[in-house]
Amino acid sequence: MINLFLLLVDIGTMYGVFLILSASMELEYGELGIPNFGKVMFFAAGAFAVGALAVRLGTWLAGIQWQGEFKTKSILYSTAVSNYFATHPLQALLVFAVTLVVAAVFGAILGIVASYPAIRLREDYLAITLIAAGELFRIFGRNYDPFIGGTMGVGVPDILAWMPPGTKEAGYIALSLSFAAASWLILYRLSTSPFGRALRAIRDEELAAATLGKDIVKYRMKVLALGSAMAAVAGVIYAYYMGSVLADDFNPLKTFLVVLMVVLGGSGNPYGTLVGVAVYIFLDRTLALLKHYIILPFDINYAAMLFFGVILLLVLMYRPEGIIPERPLLTIRAKFCRTKEGKLEKRLCK
Numbered sequence: 001m002i003n004l005f006l007l008l009v010d011i012g013t014m015y016g017v018f019l020i021l022s023a024s025m026e027l028e029y030g031e032l033g034i035p036n037f038g039k040v041m042f043f044a045a046g047a048f049a050v051g052a053l054a055v056r057l058g059t060w061l062a063g064i065q066w067q068g069e070f071k072t073k074s075i076l077y078s079t080a081v082s083n084y085f086a087t088h089p090l091q092a093l094l095v096f097a098v099t100l101v102v103a104a105v106f107g108a109i110l111g112i113v114a115s116y117p118a119i120r121l122r123e124d125y126l127a128i129t130l131i132a133a134g135e136l137f138r139i140f141g142r143n144y145d146p147f148i149g150g151t152m153g154v155g156v157p158d159i160l161a162w163m164p165p166g167t168k169e170a171g172y173i174a175l176s177l178s179f180a181a182a183s184w185l186i187l188y189r190l191s192t193s194p195f196g197r198a199l200r201a202i203r204d205e206e207l208a209a210a211t212l213g214k215d216i217v218k219y220r221m222k223v224l225a226l227g228s229a230m231a232a233v234a235g236v237i238y239a240y241y242m243g244s245v246l247a248d249d250f251n252p253l254k255t256f257l258v259v260l261m262v263v264l265g266g267s268g269n270p271y272g273t274l275v276g277v278a279v280y281i282f283l284d285r286t287l288a289l290l291k292h293y294i295i296l297p298f299d300i301n302y303a304a305m306l307f308f309g310v311i312l313l314l315v316l317m318y319r320p321e322g323i324i325p326e327r328p329l330l331t332i333r334a335k336f337c338r339t340k341e342g343k344l345e346k347r348l349c350k
Helices: 004-031 039-062 070-085 089-120 123-143 167-191 194-204 206-211 216-242 252-265 270-293 300-318
Strands: 333-338 344-349
Touching: 004 039, 004 167, 004 194, 004 216, 004 252, 004 270, 039 070, 039 089, 039 123, 039 216, 039 252, 070 089, 089 123, 089 216, 123 252, 167 194, 167 216, 167 270, 194 206, 194 216, 206 216, 252 270, 252 300, 270 300
Parallel strands: none
Antiparallel strands: 333 344
16 A cells, blocks of 8 residues: 555655756756756765765764764664754754755855866767766765765764654655745746846857856856755755665766756746656656556666656657747837827837
8 A cells, every 4th residue: 555645745855856956957057058967966965965964963962972984883873863863853953954054065166166167168078077077976975985885875864853753754845845945936036137137148149148248157157056056955855855875876867857857847947847847756656656567578667767768859859948938038129109198209118
């Protein structure tokens, strides 16, 4: 039997996580035109920050003496810290706040570093460079044991252990969706502001935007820093919800899924991210429920990836603008308009 409540918790929490990621990708790719195919690196930055700091901070606050290697004892001590958080909610929220700030700053710094190749490389070479950077970051986390436990991963304490059973799961939904709403509102406000119009001008005609005085380098640095910080926040929520951090979980496939959501919903339109993430979550959970009833000569998980790949190709071939296409900007021109007094004068009017 399927636990409907836990299913709704999973859908709601993962919708929030992927909405934050899609909003950051929409800002970088849909608004500015930067193909950030290393998005998983910034997503991992947030999760790795939680894996490296949460259990260590928790044991320090709880006064627990650490014994043994980090990679072999992290899960044991994360359980002990969770028990401590069950009676100390302020300490739990403090650990969450510290890891969130550190992750956002770490992600922003990585975004600024990634902006330097974005200045000099063409879009296709930039995409390859960012994919390679993401893989290098994953390999570092996988092989350097003191960071996040190497191949064994690291346990993450439950920051909502102080909440009663049942409400704790709802707490993760509220946490995820609140940050997702904030991220989407940031995207929407930027997209509809003069800053967003400057981004689309750079995306559509970089040379013309530069001749009009737009500093291309600064715009790219700002967008990559903000988008990377948003992706790191998604990584923080994902790590706390999953209860562990494993480096191999952050492979390039995660970037492909985010690109799928943005393209499917409609690149260049903030509302497209809302729809794209919803469609993906619906299809993914439907396939997960049906996989026990489908017999294939290979792993059903590979069939799911094949299915999403076919969807992406079909969208690019037959509806490249997505479900909700980008809306053209309202053209405002100087012409003769009639005033309230009935006189005609030349002024700006819609």
